[in-house]
Amino acid sequence: MSIISAYLRRGYRGLKGEVLVLPSRTIVLLFCLTLFLLPLITAHPYYLRILIMASIFALFAASWDLLSGFTGQISFGHALFFGVAAYTSALLNLNIGLPPWLTIPLGALAAVLAGLVIGVPCLRLRGAYLALATLAFPLILTGVVFVIPDITGGELGVSGIDRLSSSRVTEYYIAVAVMVTLGFVMWKITDSNTGIIFHAIREDELTARASGINTTRYKLLAFCLSGLFAGVAGGLYVHFMRIAGPSTLELILSFQVIIWAIFGGVATIYGPIAGAFILVLLMEFLTVAPEIRMLLFAIIVLLVLLFMPQGLTTWVRDKIEKVCPRCKLRNIATRKSCRVCTADLD
Amino acid sequence: MVERIIVYGLIDGGIYALLAVGFTLIFGVARIINLAHTAFYMLAAYLILTFANSLGLPLVLSVILSIIAVTIVGVFSYKLVIDPVRGHETTILIVTIALAMVIQETIANPSIGYGGGFQGVPSLISGYTKILGTKVLYQQILTFGVVLIILLGTWALLMKTRLGIAIRSTAQDREVANLMGINVTRTGMITMAISVALAAIAGALVAPLQVLGPHMWMHPLVMVLAVVVLGGLGSIKGSLLGAFILGFAETMVVVLVPTGAYLKGAVALAVMLVVILIRPQGLFGISFEEER
Numbered sequence: 179m180s181i182i183s184a185y186l187r188r189g190y191r192g193l194k195g196e197v198l199v200l201p202s203r204t205i206v207l208l209f210c211l212t213l214f215l216l217p218l219i220t221a222h223p224y225y226l227r228i229l230i231m232a233s234i235f236a237l238f239a240a241s242w243d244l245l246s247g248f249t250g251q252i253s254f255g256h257a258l259f260f261g262v263a264a265y266t267s268a269l270l271n272l273n274i275g276l277p278p279w280l281t282i283p284l285g286a287l288a289a290v291l292a293g294l295v296i297g298v299p300c301l302r303l304r305g306a307y308l309a310l311a312t313l314a315f316p317l318i319l320t321g322v323v324f325v326i327p328d329i330t331g332g333e334l335g336v337s338g339i340d341r342l343s344s345s346r347v348t349e350y351y352i353a354v355a356v357m358v359t360l361g362f363v364m365w366k367i368t369d370s371n372t373g374i375i376f377h378a379i380r381e382d383e384l385t386a387r388a389s390g391i392n393t394t395r396y397k398l399l400a401f402c403l404s405g406l407f408a409g410v411a412g413g414l415y416v417h418f419m420r421i422a423g424p425s426t427l428e429l430i431l432s433f434q435v436i437i438w439a440i441f442g443g444v445a446t447i448y449g450p451i452a453g454a455f456i457l458v459l460l461m462e463f464l465t466v467a468p469e470i471r472m473l474l475f476a477i478i479v480l481l482v483l484l485f486m487p488q489g490l491t492t493w494v495r496d497k498i499e500k501v502c503p504r505c506k507l508r509n510i511a512t513r514k515s516c517r518v519c520t521a522d523l524d
Numbered sequence: 525m526v527e528r529i530i531v532y533g534l535i536d537g538g539i540y541a542l543l544a545v546g547f548t549l550i551f552g553v554a555r556i557i558n559l560a561h562t563a564f565y566m567l568a569a570y571l572i573l574t575f576a577n578s579l580g581l582p583l584v585l586s587v588i589l590s591i592i593a594v595t596i597v598g599v600f601s602y603k604l605v606i607d608p609v610r611g612h613e614t615t616i617l618i619v620t621i622a623l624a625m626v627i628q629e630t631i632a633n634p635s636i637g638y639g640g641g642f643q644g645v646p647s648l649i650s651g652y653t654k655i656l657g658t659k660v661l662y663q664q665i666l667t668f669g670v671v672l673i674i675l676l677g678t679w680a681l682l683m684k685t686r687l688g689i690a691i692r693s694t695a696q697d698r699e700v701a702n703l704m705g706i707n708v709t710r711t712g713m714i715t716m717a718i719s720v721a722l723a724a725i726a727g728a729l730v731a732p733l734q735v736l737g738p739h740m741w742m743h744p745l746v747m748v749l750a751v752v753v754l755g756g757l758g759s760i761k762g763s764l765l766g767a768f769i770l771g772f773a774e775t776m777v778v779v780l781v782p783t784g785a786y787l788k789g790a791v792a793l794a795v796m797l798v799v800i801l802i803r804p805q806g807l808f809g810i811s812f813e814e815e816r
Contacts, residue, residue, distance in 0.1 A: 246614070247614075252613075252614065252617075299797070299801050302801070302804045303800060303804050304804075306551070306557055306753075306757055307753055307757065307800060307804065307805070307806070307809075309557070310749045310750070310752070310753040311753065311796075311797060311800055313746065313749055313793075314750065314793035314794070314796060314797055317746060317789055317790060317793055318789075318790040318793050318794055318797075319790075320789075320790070321786055321787045321788075321789060321790025321791075322790065324783070324786035324787075325783050325786055325787060429742060429746065433559075433618075433621050436614075436617055436618055436621070437618045437621060437622070440614050440615055440617070440618045441618070444614055469633055469634065469635065470629070470633060472625060472628075472629040472632075473625075473626060473629035473630060473633065475625075476622040476623075476625035476626045476629065477622075477626060479618065479622045480605055480619060480622045480623070480626070483609060483615055483618065483619055483622075484605060484608055484609065484619075487608075487609045487611075487612045487615045488612070488615075489615075
């Protein structure tokens with residue numbers, strides 16, 4: 179009994195000391211709680227469907243952030259990972275009959291391989307060249323998909339795939355739980371030593387190399403990790419939509435993930451997740467005016483970025499929190515002194 | 525077979541060259557990857573339709589008017605939305621994508637634009653002749669001739685005039701150009717105008733040869749990106765050579781391979797990949813290695 183209460187106390191202290199002290203973390207906690215409790219309030223299939231899509235795309239956008247936001251290797255062809263995983267999962271499920279809990283990890287593994295395949299040649303490229311070279315891969319694969327319609331289904335894609343689960347609410351919980359868990363894992367990765375090295379590579383690769391970091395290895399790691407998480411998103415998508423078509427490889431998907439991530443704020447992980455949720459919901463909301471939906475969407479994105487060029491969450495975070503000048507820890511904006519080192523905040 | 529490859533390769537290559545030179549100019553001067561570049565090309569094609577059909581102006585006049593109008597739109601969008609976020613590399617990407625989407629959706633809107641369907645623009649001159657036994661439309665000859673003249677004109681502008689020197693020096697080193705008394709902001713604006721005008725001319729030339737649809741900017745965008753990477757970002761010479769290499773590669777795949785229409789983009793991109801894997805800075809690229 180005393181052990182349980184000790185753990186509870188420790189959990190409470192952790193919650194109070196690490197989460198509730200920062201408004202941004204409190205918001206994240208509230209957001210996750212809302213997501214998990216929502217089906218208790220409404221189990222309307224339409225709302226759940228939108229939120230499942232938003233979760234999948236949020237995971238996808240966060241994986242872009244890991245590669246492009248943190249490591250600075252801008253990828254214009256992120257749909258490659260999504261599409262490779264989607265087709266792999268679909269074909270494994272359809273032809274061999276593997277269940278979704280096996281096909282999704284295998285699809286993600288295929289995406290990791292894709293990350294290696296494009297990562298190795300792209301390591302020599304930098305900046306805009308890298309961005310434009312990655313653009314090529316999903317489009318080349320689209321060409322291949324169209325040429326072998328016997329296997330890939332050509333333009334129509336592969337359909338008739340197993341559902342994630344028979345009930346919509348379970349599907350919702352799977353998607354949200356996977357998104358929250360992997361989002362947390364990604365945030366932990368970026369918060370670790372590896373994450374600091376990713377930052378260093380983006381800021382100044384030459385200096386990182388001079389400090390004895392094998393930047394090649396870390397860039398390849400970023401490609402593979404990003405491929406893994408994007409692949410999980412692709413697998414979830416395919417088992418939810420029950421169709422894997424060429425739209426999973428399209429240019430527009432690669433662009434969309436960039437829009438979600440930059441709109442939310444890059445190099446934060448939670449930024450792209452927020453961006454994907456806000457923009458997917460906005461897009462659904464705009465169906466009230468179907469004719470001008472995309473136009474309004476583009477204009478809203480443009481205006482928001484003109485006023486907050488760093489992205490939405492970064493802008494909000496800088497309003498409600500400030501960085502301690504001495505120990506670089508974040509503090510709520512209302513504090514006069516740092517919560518850890520008690521230095522004066524101005 | 526060979527004649528068809530040559531004729532279509534030259535025309536496609538020429539159009540890509542016009543687009544790629546404009547794209548690479550603004551990249552060189554302002555370090556902007558303008559993903560809305562081919563959206564301006566599409567806008568020019570559609571504006572011809574508006575001027576000629578809806579307003580009933582003569583075709584030649586509407587071509588000229590649409591090029592001017594698109595250039596004005598381009599300069600305004602540079603001033604209003606692209607320039608304010610110029611410092612944030614990644615934000616530029618989505619600002620320009622959003623700009624392209626605004627143009628696309630305005631065109632695809634049934635009440636303001638033309639809806640999602642396909643449209644056609646009449647040729648400036650109709651009829652055809654036979655060269656080496658291949659049917660060549662007069663419009664195609666005109667297109668190629670205009671492409672050559674415009675490319676030569678751009679080259680002369682960049683190499684022989686004071687403005688050209690200003691543009692090239694801004695591209696080479698923005699700070700030093702500024703110190704030498706060049707107004708880099710204005711040079712950026714002028715370069716954007718030239719860049720968009722080139723895209724608009726390409727659009728006006730291509731309009732009679734293609735069906736117009738609100739998604740027609742996608743494929744050229746991919747090709748232009750491939751061309752400039754192949755040739756080396758910021759290099760005019762490289763863009764010209766790259767455009768013709770990829771134009772011919774694309775045409776050859778379409779003519780020679782049975783399922784070529786699906787593969788044409790894929791093969792052109794594979795060519796680009798092979799080149800940049802051997803030469804990471806493209807054929808004539810300036811190495812940005814030490815730029816921080």
